[in-house]
Amino acid sequence: MQSPSCVVVDYGIGNVFSVMQALRQLGAEVELSADLSTILAADRVILPGVGAFGKAVDTLRQMGLDEALRKFIATERPFLGICVGMQVLMERGLEYGTHQGLGFFEGEVSRVAQVDETGQKLRVPLIGWNTPVPTGPDRWNGTPLATTPPETDYYFVHSFAVNAADPADVAAIVPVGAGHVTAAIHRDNIFGVQFHPERSADGGQAFLAGFLAL
Structure with a gap:
């Protein structure tokens, strides 16, 4: 059986080579690309991301990749956003001002509170x-x-978190102090995770294998 092709979006933001290496270890055919035709021909697309929301979404628009992602997602083939790559799927981000996101999900990305609802101080990021x-x-x-084993741990590093307007879009949360933050969002063929599967050892590989198997 031929390995599924997977394009990692090349926009200069994110742990692209770590993601590609993790996918190759699973036997996937992986390509780093910003080319529309290459993205549209892929079986699956991954949008990585680190850093600031505004810079990420502005870069996507400047390169025309926002429309490329819309066209790919319309094919109903699996799409995954990682960390900031998930956050830009929302309507807006509030990091260093207000920035318009790609709007695949209603809601916003805001700073994680430094004090929880009980008054306990949280270490942020x-x-x-x-x-x-x-x-x-x-x-x-x-x-x-x-497809991942129960109680699987993943590696997180972030100061901002997704607040989805529709709770049905939130697939997973993680406890933070007395509260929680969004760990994963999902609707139809669109998936997004706040954690870094490429930095999450065996659990992360199991997650990526699950994505390739969709």
């Missing part, structure tokens, strides 16, 4: 390993998380 929790029974069915 959130750095380290955490365990996503599904937001409902069978919520992970049809997502890459369905």
Whole structure:
């Protein structure tokens, strides 16, 4: 059986080579590209991202990649956003001002509070390993998380988090202090995760294998 082709979007932002190496270890045919025809021909597309929301989304627009992603997602083939690559899928981001996102999901990306609802101080940015929790029974069915072992830890590093307007779009949360933040979003063929699967050892590889198997 031929390995599924996967394009990692090349826009100068994100751990692209770590992502590509992780996918190649799973036997995937991987290409780094910003070319519209290459993106549209792929079986799957991954949008990585690190850094600031505004810079990421502005770069995508300047390169015409926002429309490339819209056209790919319209094909109903699997799409994954990682970290800031997930955040830009929202309507807007509030990092260093207000920035218009790609708008695939309603809601915004805002700074993680430094004090939780009980008054406990939180160390922000959130750095380290955490365990996503599904937001409902069978919520992970049809997502890459369905193939990962229970209680799998993933590596997070972020100061901003997704606040989805529709709770149904949130597939997983992680505990932070007395509250929680969004760990994964999902609707139809669009998936997004706040954690870095490419930095999450065996659990991350299991997640990426699940994405390739969709």
